[in-house]
Structure formats: C-alpha cells, structure tokens
Amino acid sequence: MNETARWRAEVFVSLRPGVNDPQGLAVRDGLRRLGYQEVEEVRVGRYVQVWLQAPDVQTAERRIAAMCEQLLANPVVESYRFVIEPAESQ
Amino acid sequence: MNETARWRAEVFVSLRPGVNDPQGLAVRDGLRRLGYQEVEEVRVGRYVQVWLQAPDVQTAERRIAAMCEQLLANPVVESYRFVIEPAESQ
C-alpha cells in the first residue's frame, strides 16, 4: 500500500429483531426500577471501533463489510451497520 | 404523560482511553490473522438502543443522559455518547 489514508469505522452490532435479548430485558427492567418508566424496550449490542489504513473510503467500506461478515458479527443471529470517517493519522 | 412521542436513543459506550481493552486487542489480532493486515487498532464497547416515550427531544435527551450516568456507563472506566431520533410509534 503506497498511498493510503487512515480511517475510523464505527460498527454497530445488534441482535436481529425477534431474537431473544435477555440482556436488553434485564437492562429495561433495571431502568424501570430506577424510575425510568418511560422506557419501552432496550436492546444491547456491541460497538466496535476499527482504525484502519485504506487508499480510499470505498476500499475501507468494502473491507469493513467483509470483517463484519467474517468476524465482527455472527450473521445467524446478529445484524450490523457501520459508518466510516477519516481518522487523523497517527 | 399525556402528549408524548416515541424516541429511539442509540447509546455508544466505550472504555476510556488509557483503560486496557484486551477484547479490542483480541479482535484486532483475529482480524489480522484473517488477512486484514491494514487494521491498526480496535476497541470494543457497548451499543445500547433504548426506545422511550418523551414529550419532546430535549426531555428525551435529558432522560437518556441520566440513564447513562446512573446505569448504562460506569464513569470510573467508561465514556458514552448518544444520538436520539424519533421512532415510529408501535
């Protein structure tokens, strides 16, 4: 890679709709017990930040999507979404 | 609450800089082993989605901030950030 830039991807992984999320239920009940009655539903997932080198944003996107499929999310139960922005170089 | 709307907050919780993140390291190494050599750093945090009722976005923000301070993040080691958007009503 001779001409690359540094990017920061934020990946949001959550359980697919319909998949049981006991953690979300526990947090929802916890919040309600604390007096946040207005809370209707909570779902808890993973927030993964990835700093990477890539020549352009398209490449970065392609690579991040591949990482999500392969490792960052389990497509059987989880779905993901990500955003990418330039990162200041180190 | 007589006039309320439904909101969806996305809360991103991450370990403060300076707090070791072995999970981030493990994911980084895992990605590199899979051939993603361009990955420089990874940090793993929590992604919490909260659906709630609130009369307006300011109230929703205030309530979510309070939930973060009280429960969703541990200020000793974590920092948080959130965004709020209207949610379609159920």
Place this chain on the structure above:
Amino acid sequence: MRFGIITFPGSNGDHDALMAVRLGLGQPAELVWHTETDLSNYDCIIIPGGFSYGDYLRAGAIARFAPVMQAVAREAEAGKPILGICNGFQILTEAQLLPGALLRNASLEFVCDWVWVRVEQTHTPWTSQLARGARLRLPIAHGEGRYFVDEKTLGELERAGQIVFRYVDAEGNATPEANPNGSIANIAGVCNGRGNVVGLMPHPERAFDRLIGGDDGLWILASVLAVGLEVVRGRGGN
C-alpha cells in the same frame, strides 16, 4: 455473631457463604432478600458471589440499585463489617462504596482455579487475625475480575493502606504470572478508607474445609469474630 448474607436475583454464592459461616465457623447466618431495607439485626454483612441480574451490562451494575443497597450504604457508614466477595465486590465498586472498577479478565476467559493471595493490611475487621504478609490459598471463579483504578488513585490507595490482598505465587511474590486476571498491581482485594468494607475476588467462603481443597478462607471469616468480641467487650460484656 449474626451474619446477614444478601441474596439478589441471580446470586449463586449465597448458599456457600451460609454454609461456610454455619458449618465452618459455627455461627448463625441468614439469607437476606434484596428487597429488605433494614440490616440493623446483623453484626456483619456478606455480599456473596454470583451473577446478580445475570451480570448483564456490567457485573454488579443493576444490583447496586436494589433496595437493600441503601441499607448496606448506611451500615457501611456506621462502621459495620461488610465483606463483598466476587460479584459482591463488583457490586460494592459499582455502588462506589469501594474504589475502582472490575473489568473483563485480560484473558477474556472465565477463570476457575486456586490462587495464593498475600495479606497486605490487617487493620480491617476481615483481616484482623492475620499477619501482614501471610499467604492464603483460595479459589477464584470469575470472568470480570480485573481490578482497575487510575495511577493517581492507585497511589492514594497504597498510601492510605486500602490494598488488602494481592495475588502472589507460592513463595509470596506478586509476579505477573501469579496474576490470574490482569488486575492492576496484582490487586485481589481492597477496603474503603475506614477499613470496615472489604471486597475481594477470591472466595474465602469456598475454602472452609480440607475435604474440598482447603480451609484458609476461614481465617478471613473468623477474623470478624474477634472484632465482634471486642464490640461485645466494649458494650461492657466480659
């Protein structure tokens, strides 16, 4: 001495603590449900291990808001001996009755093993009968036991004598290899400024009988009896 052992939904070390106190120490003990608001009946309090509320979000995060925790805070303030074991330690840090936080083990794995810890402070009611530098062999069983405080706080804890136990090897040295979870400065247990509230990751209540691998845990549980004795003496008993 009456021991109160607090049970949250998801606690699973409550019964072990009960057995250790009853069978190991021969003292009366009772389980206290998390909705209880009065702990004045008990001479000391144990917050046992387990997965309160499934340890969802962060270990201890949800349990710290249980009604009983206000009573715990009151008793802590009043100087009553309180011991948080494993999940109990996590709850006490979340409730800020103890400094620091407990993070996921550096290995990212749950670890169940027997370890050595060294007693660093003897001014707490839970270590009063131990010698400084004494080594105890205790079981650990946790996935989030990596003790963390920032450098500045660490210095303060050192100076104030709030570091109560450290992980050591069989010779008593606090080496990196002896550290099972990546805790800062090999810290296995700490106390509050006053010393009456102690939290530790190892399980003294699981080491009360040689048949199950050891009885060093009784030293910790029994120490508090001596304190109880002094209290009674102070009240004018013999």
Place this chain on the structure above:
Amino acid sequence: MPVTPELLREVALTEDEYQRAVELLGREPNLVELGMIGALWSEHCGYKHSRPLLRRLPTSGPQVVQGPGENAGAVDLGDGLVVVLKIESHNHPSAVEPFQGAATGVGGIVRDIFAMGARPIALANSLRFGPLEESRQQYLFHGVVGGIGWYGNCLGIPTVAGDVFFLPEYRQNPLVNALCVGIAERHALIRARASGPGNLVVLVGADTGRDGIHGATFASVEDPERSHRGVVQVGNPFLEKLLLEACLEVLQTGAVVAMQDLGAAGLTSASAEIAARGGTGIELDVAAVPRRETGMTPYEVMLSESQERMLLVVRPEGLERVLEIFRHWELHAVVIGRVTDDGMLRVLDAGNPVAELPVRLLTEACPIYIRQASESDAIRTRRAFDPDTVPDLSVNEAPRALLVLLRSPNIASRRPIYRTYDHTILTNTVLPPGQGDAAVLRVKGHRFGIALKTDCNPRYCLLEPRLGAQHAVAEATRNVTCVGAEPLAITDCLNFGNPERPDVYYQLVQAIEGIAEACTVLGVPVVSGNVSLYNETEGRSIPPTPVIGVVGKLSDVSRHVGLGFAGEGKVFLLGPERATLGASEYLACLHGIVAGSPPDLDLELERRVQAMVREAIHRGIALAAHDCSEGGLLVALAESCIVGTIGGRFRVDELVAANGRLDRALFGEAGSRIIVQVAPGAEGVVLALAHAYGVPAFELGQTGGDRFIVDGIVDCLLDDLVAVWRDGLRRE
C-alpha cells in the same frame, strides 16, 4: 387445506406418515394439528428409529428408583436420598451458533433435573470436534466451551467432568452432549404425569417468542447449517436460576401434581407428554400464553421452543400459593389450561378451537421404523488393516513419540477447558476435573459421596461399533472406579448419522447391543438417555458416538484417590499385559492411520479389575489409580507423574517381550487396564488381592524424583513432559 409435498416437508412428515395420521384421526388434520403431529412424530420426540432398539438396554436393578421414561432417571443413594441424572445432546444448534447452542443445551438438561424435584449439583459435558488445527474448529471449540461455561457458571452449578475428542469426521457436525446430576429426597421426587381432571396447567418462565419453531424436526434433518439459519436461540441463565429456585420452592407446597420442562416442540410436546403419562387429556388456550413478540399464530405458540419455560400441573386450591412464590422470584406464571379426562389435547385461541388431537395419537401412534442394517465395506476393510505392517518404533524414537502423544489434543491437559468452568461452587467438589479419572462430590451431611464421568472413544466405535460401545461403558465405569466409587447407573447419549442408511442403522443396532452387553456384565443399569440422529452433512456422517455418562457412589467420600501419584510408592499395572495398536491414538498420531481392530474386551475381567481396584482404594492400600486409555501405558504413567508432580523410574521389558513390539508395549491400547500406586508396605497385599480377583498384575517401578525414567527407553525431566502436555489444547 391442500396438503402439498412442500407442506409435508415443512412439517417433516412423509406421505405415508401423513396417511397414517389421517387414518387414525378419521379426518384431515388442520395446519396447526399437522405441525403438532410433525413435531411429535419427529425422530427427536418420537424416537421412531431407536425406540425398539432401546428396549434391549437393561434398565432395572435394586438401586433404580426411576428408569427411562421420565424427565430423568433416579437411583437410590441411601439415607433417603436419590441421585437424578440425564444427558442430552445439543449438536445441531451448536453447529450453527456454537456459543448459544451449547449454552441452551446446558439450560435444557438442568431443567430436566429440577423438573424431577431434584436440586442440580453438578454438570458434565462430552464434546467432539474436527481437527483443532483448523481455524473453524477452533471457533467451534471456543464457542462451545464458552457457552457451556457461561450458562453453568451463571447458574452456579459446578461443571466437574467430561471428555473431548477431535476427529476429522466431526468437522461439519460437532457434538455437544451435556449431563446434569441432581439430588432429591426420595419421597419428594415428582413425576411428569398430569393427573386429576380439573387441575390447572400453569406456564412459568420466559415469554414465548418465535424461537426455534420446528427445532425438533430441525434436529432430525441433515445439514442444519444450510437449511435452518435463524432458529438459533439466546439463552438466559439468569432467568433459569430464578426458575430453578422458584420451582424447587413451589414443590414444597404440595400443590404441584406434575412438572415438565419445555424443550423440543415446546408446549405441544410438554403438554402431550404429561397428559400421556397421566392417562388424561389437556385443554389449553394459547391466548393466555405471554408473548415476547406480537402477531404470533397459535401454530407458532404451540411449536415455539423458547427457552427457560416450565409447565406445571397445580391443584386449584394451591394455585394462589404457587403464583405467590413465582411472583416473589419475579417470574411470569399464568394458568393456560386444565387437565381433562377425555384423552384429548385440545388447543383454543381465546376460546375458539384451533386443534384437537388424541394424546395417544401424538405420543404412542408415532410410526416405528425397523431398517435394513448392513456394515459398510469401507469400514470392514479398514478394520482388516494389520497394524503389524507398520515398522516398529526404535528405542531412540520412543521419547519423541511420547511427546507427540502428550501434545495430541486427544490426550493433552484439559485444563484450558475446565479452568473456564466454575467447578468449586456449591462447595462439594472433592476431586475437581483433572485430579481424578472421575469427579468426586460430597453430599453435605452424609458420609457417602458421588463420582461422575463421561466417555466414548469414537475411533473404536467407528471401526467396530459393538466393541466400541462396550469400551465406552467399560471406560466410563472404570474411570468412576478409579476414584474409589461403585458405578450406580448410566445415562447414555446416542449420537449417530442418518438411520435410514443401512450402514448407519447397523452402527446404531450394534452400539446398542454393545452397551446392553457391557451393562449386563458390569451390573450397571441405564436409567436415562437421549438419541441424536442425522448428524451428517452431505452424506458424510459422524462416527457412531454412544456417549456414556456414569454416576457412582463412594460409601465413604473421604476414601477416594486421584490419578496423580501421591509421593513415593510402587506402581503396578493391573489388567491384561497385551495391548493393541489397531484404532489407537498412536497409529493416528505417529502414522496418520485410523484403522485396524480396536482392542478386544473381556467384560468378565473388566468387572474383576474394577472390583479389585475399588477394594484396594477402600482399604487404603491404593494411593492413586489411573485408567490406561488413549496413548496406552506410557501416556498413563506420564499423566500420573505430571498430575502428582513427582517423577518415577519404571521398567517395561517384560511387557515389551509379551507384546512382541516396542510400540505396542508402550503405546498400544487395551481395556481393563488400571495403574495403581500402592502404599509402601502393602505391595504384598495388592498382589494377593490381584490373585484373589484373578487379575493379572505387573510391577512397573517406583515413583520419586523429578525425572521420568523408563529403563533403557526414556530419561527426561518431568517438566519437559509437562511443557508439551499442558499446551496441547492451545492453538492460536
């Protein structure tokens, strides 16, 4: 309703089975009924291939309090207590999502135990994967071990024993079998029999979602990964802990007539089974079932496999008290129906009938298949391989061969696994995993203790299923014997490929025969078990894997021994002097060959060896005992030195002479072999005992020092062995 082939495939019924259902019913079933019939007539629920074969297993004995047929088996311990045991597979879900698949497997088996009114006290697990060198297998392995640990640790039930084996044939179909043991007062055991028309049916625990609809049929269809993504469930051990405590408390009220966990085929199976056992009927209203999702149809509610739910039959007068207890534990509990006397399973939706089927049609009318059985030629050929055709090991190569074996994932230390399982909680663990051939637990307040282990060498079973199954029974009981316990009962998990294929059906028939023979001679009944068929992908099936779980009793728990040599003493080999290279770990690791005939097994000798070792332990003259299994004699000696952290000096020239080959003497495998370390001064007693029991005995040498020495063959630091053995399961 047009019954298309697609629809029948969806509910996993054949055309013939459908016709049978129509005939029995006297009409066409509607869609809900069809789904219910499909689920209960699946292999998983209906045992349509295994039921006639399972009748051959011996299931009785003076100690048996509850044999197969209930949620779990129960055996008498004395002092008014029983031990309750059951094993179950969660293979298909674990292949798709290893962490949650394995976790929910633990959840399911624990519910089976407390459904009997027993408090779960220990877990064990039996795992099979493809080669650990492959990254996908590492992913499966870490996921499965992580899931088992997470669920059990969270529940606070110690995981104290198990076994693991790696073989290429498990690549696409890993096996995850979980075993749970509980203790109950004999008089307080509860059966899952819905009796007393008018009694109420109560559902408690998790809300019902669209989880694993058709999980039961899914577990009976090949190739889960391709056809059934998205049925994975996320377990909630926290909820299960509340359910466990609440259910045990509720039983104290005396208001509960029956209790049944909801597993495969959910409400349909649970209600049909308790009604069938009770000889009654049940009427349910699905509208009363609390939901996690909106818009669920009665079909979905009846077939949902949402975890962490239990079904209870409660006397009306005790209902309030029962609900009160569930409220205390913060659990949802609702009345969803009642017991009837008409033998029908009737499903309503807000009062409107949606299904009505005779209970017996669902449970007893399930078709039974007896298939063609014939052994595959390929396997016959492999078995005919003569291991003597490989060149013998030279003395110089022996040390390296020992290191290769100690590093093999099938032999290396299991500590990386059991270190992630909480095995000290409940403060009963006397011999934790790794310390003995079986785990030993005390029972507080009683003199006796119990021992637990699972085993099955799949290579033996692949090459000769009947003999392999006998070995599985022999090895599991031998392991329990090696800690000083008397084997009390067996729970078995039969993991096989597609029984519709003659070669697989042959394996199934042979393995069951083998288990039956071994159990009969060794005097240990089978009191519970589980069958998992269709473990194959693209026509490639797993090796036959009849996992055997054994629970044993120590009359005095303080009289146990570990596998590690305890200080200095003489070491003896008890059992046959000749070993076999066929099907051995040695042939596989050093020559890449999985072939030959497994060692033969003299079950009579096995019985005597075990009885003798138990007596030696009981009399305090054996200080350590260890079964010789994979890797043979030298590996067993090395393991006992490593675990005891003491070296030793041994000589094997007599055995080499008797075996005619160095490799066979050192690394050949055989059944009925135990090495024991004898208390100083008791050597004569041991020999006399061996003589009295008719057990061959050979003196092997003496423990001591920090070197591992086999005269003229190996001389190294014990630490050198430890270094390779310790990390054999770690792959990065």
